Amino acid sequence: MVTSVQPKRLTMQVADVAPEMTTIRSLDWDRDRFDIEFGLQNGTTYNSHIIRGDKVALVDTSHEKFRQLYLDTLTGQIDPKRIDYIIISHTEPDHSGLVGDVLELAPQATVVGAKVAIAFLENLIHRPFQRQVVKNGDVLDLGQGHELTFINAPNLHWPDTIFTYDPKTAILFTCDAFGLHYCSDDLYDEDLKAISPDFRFYYDCLMAPNARSVLSAMKRMDALDAPIQTIATGHGPLLRHNVEELTGRYRRWSQAKSQAETLVAVFYISDYGYSDRISQAIARGITKTGVAVEMMDMRGADTHEVQELVSRANGVAIGMPPSSGDRAKQAQATLGTILAAVHSKQTIGLFESYGGDDDPIDPLMSRFQELDVTPAFAPIRLKDTPTEATYQLCEETGTDFGQLLSQKDRLKQLKALDGDLQKALGRISSGLYIITAKQGDISSAMVASWVSQASFEPLGFTISVAKDRAIESLMQVGDPFVLNVLEEGRHLPLMKHFLKRFPPGADRFAGVRTRLAQNGVPILADALAYLECQVATRMEMSDHWLVYCTVQDGRVSNPDGITAVHHRKVGTYY
Template identity: 35%
Template sequence: MATSVSPAATSTERQMITLPIAEGLCCFRGLSPQRSRFELEYALERGSTANSFLFAAGPDPSGVRQAAVLVHPPGAAYASVFLPVLHQALPDPAAKLVVVVGHVNPNRVALLRDLACAYSGLELVASNAGAKLLRELWSLRRPPAPGDDTPQPPLPDLPEIHVIRQEQTLPVSHGHQLQVLPAPTPRWPGGLLAFEETLGLLMSDKLFSAHICTSAWAESNRSETEEERRHFYDCLMAPMASQVDALVERLEELDIRTVAPGHGPAIDTSWRSLFNDYRRWGESQQQASLSVALLFASAYGNTAAIADALAQGVSRTGVRVTSLNCEFTPADELVRTIQMADGLLIGSPTLGGHAPTPIVSALGTLLAEGDRSKPVGVFGSFGWSGEAIDLLETKLRDGGFRFAFDPIRIKFSPDAATVRTLEETGTRFGRSLRQEQRKQQRRGGGGLRESRSDPAVLALGRVVGSLCVLTTRKGSLSGAMVASWVSQASFTPPGITVAVAKDRAVEALLHKGDRFALNVLAEGRESGPMKQFLQPFEPGADRFEGLDLQLSPSEQPLLPEALAWMDAEVKQRMECGDHWLVYAEVLHGGLFDSEANTAVHHRRSGANY
């Protein structure tokens, strides 16, 4: 498929390419090779893309001329490369331009304002919830810094909004049939999908996306982008798995041939497999015996980013997260979710010194319906004040609720280190719920779980593993864990496998392409490293503080008291129940002590480490 590239772009800066799809239809793909945002969804650091689709102006089958239709415009971050390409395709500023807005956030609204300035005939197409958000955000600006009296330029008028309340077909040119479908979720209540019926092209926006920078129209096979799509799902879809599953079921009724998401390459040969993966990935969430209610509202997306990181951390422990956007959640659903939850997290931005009205209302419901014996957590973002977070904390403490962690207050948006701390905070929250559940089960069952006396489990415990400490550093982030489920996996190239529990903080730093060191411990000298790395760490704590470390060739931390070390690169990951099995190629290695023996871990049961 031919492409055209914006002439001023280089390989390290954003650029816009044009991918022709059919007569009168093309994809504008924004390429972002480098990570520029710190939200958890970008943590794999493989760049990103933003896909939008332009149906050219022209006659429909009956001969009536139809306006150009732009589906899923990018955010303002791509404005400098997107607007010139769009202007080339649609040079007349008086021409009518219809824009289908797949989801609404301040970043998208900023670009829509640019379009309103550039095209006098702009018309927006949005769902009912999306239209509400557009009206709220159109005149909303970040507050100026204290003392900054610089006048801001006037905003353009909000264009006419065509509200979509149910599935509807829009008139377009060149024989195309464009169906738009409302697809609300808690994270994107204004969600709107688009389906071109003659091509079977589903423009799915956030659904089925992956953050990966590629100019190829479609993936060559499912495994090529599976890790990126799974990471995107875990970060953003898992907390609303039931709603996402319902959407996938609806979409299977369409005559789909290609899925083109808002981020990443299209899927044209294996989209059914991806649909099945979405169902499979959500099963563990929906079948979990424990649940956390995550209540939030977000004006600029910063509070939602905090919520995403907390939810990801909780989900790692096998606890289901039910995410509710308070602005668009019916009262009965809010009450039901609060009453059924085993833990509660509530977050709010501060707008004009206050919490948004939907959060104040949700707080009242929580105070009236919440169980005081269940743990809570409060979080939020703010610009120049944080009154909303103070309100949540004060009311819940006065109401007799038990806090699982100190209130989280983040000015503007979280950076990479803060996102990591938030994720670990969520993991600790989920673990505490699991521990309480196990205590209750022991009290109810009168002793150890039956599985621990199962002969097969006892036999499994006789599998012996060497004691190691896995260490890793990636930019400003680092992590470590004691590892005993380690094995050589290949001769050529030399490779090893390490089993990593899903709720380990270090797991987030062990994706394809990441580096780590494996420090093999020496018999008789294992107690020091074991004590260091088996102790509980506070979220965000430096695991290596106070240690005298050496560095591997890829600058991974090495423990001099170890017997041997290996410097390895992750090549593959396989999901194995409550663990990830990481396969890595050994690139470098050496011995610290050629005389000592390897420390070995003996277990009595295969039910625990």
């Protein structure tokens, strides 16, 4: 049975997924950004689940924007007085934001979660509640065959994440892991082609910086030695038709990222200020360069694990902790361990958390400089609430960090290549173009030469975009952009401007004449022609994305002008 209520925008969907198991989906149709860090093309959902045995368990709740809708739907499915357990997959507010409200209706319920999750909830729910701490392998018997097994899955993508497996229904509840921001009436993943771009984008944004943690969690999943017929995610459709395919993608992507020889350790505090979001943006920028990332919450971090991680890392990024309170004591202990473990061959970067009580950044930077550690980037100082532009700055900073660390390896690879092959490949000529893109407060541009028409109907062409380009984040499926065609004899000023290295967060259009296209993207006024486009599909190559785009509009400014052409001496680097 599947029923839907409320008009589109914020709606609820209730589905009987298995005998004695009901899913409540809060559908957020129009959400276009998720916590500002990255844009959404297809909205999102927040999924909550009811398991009925002799006892009843509620797995996760919903976002606070759905408070009344969710509570009305929940009470329409079950008398809250019958809820025995509230299982917290992790304490990020979009899943646990209504736990306090549910406890008001079900004060008898026991909150079940990882040790760290219970500690976080004490700061979120300012009232006593019954609790049960679970660890990897623990079992909670609801009766009638629902013997729930818990799997420890920290850093996916919060430090307190757990999975829950129900052997009777062969359902694995994973919250953020294996999810995607995709809102539709489809309960399951029947249309693999439709959801694949969002599935990958979600992985790149949230899971790629924790690739080693993904593999560790999947190893524990394998240890269940039990069938998984359905994955009940926290976002998007439930996975039932393509479980093997989609979990296989996670495994392959994570193995590739975790095998990188260069590693950056990113330390943050998940429940303080904007530390987790800023660190995630920096980490994503780093992973775009092929450098591996391991993230660790400074609150309650194990001393030996901190030492081991820092000893393996080529670089370290640290979010500033609070200067007072329990968090400060725990974080200062972790900082002391980091300071004792770093060495002069490493690079260090610091960023503020904007939590209202940040420890001063300069004294800590001075201590690292005394240890002869190389600064990775100028400290990121936040004076206002982070915006889209802030997160773009953080991602670009991470990309610069990753490029700095991987530069030596790239030079070695280039020197090892055959000279004749390089020269022969370089004889493939191409036109010169500048891609411009804009979303909200974020805009970017890049010089492109790997452009080729690909179809007549619809009108379409392909562009190859390096994975570590800043503009790549603005060229996801559905995103608008403009292809500006440069004119022979007038292209050098634009080339010189857009080929220079921009610092993170810099305005790439400063001093350049532009006007807005109908799709809201800047057009370069001095270009020979422009095409208004939209990304249709993306194909992953080893170090580039091959992006197929469709054309909506275009115009030539000089009918007699010809396209500037680029001839490279070698074909193995720009």
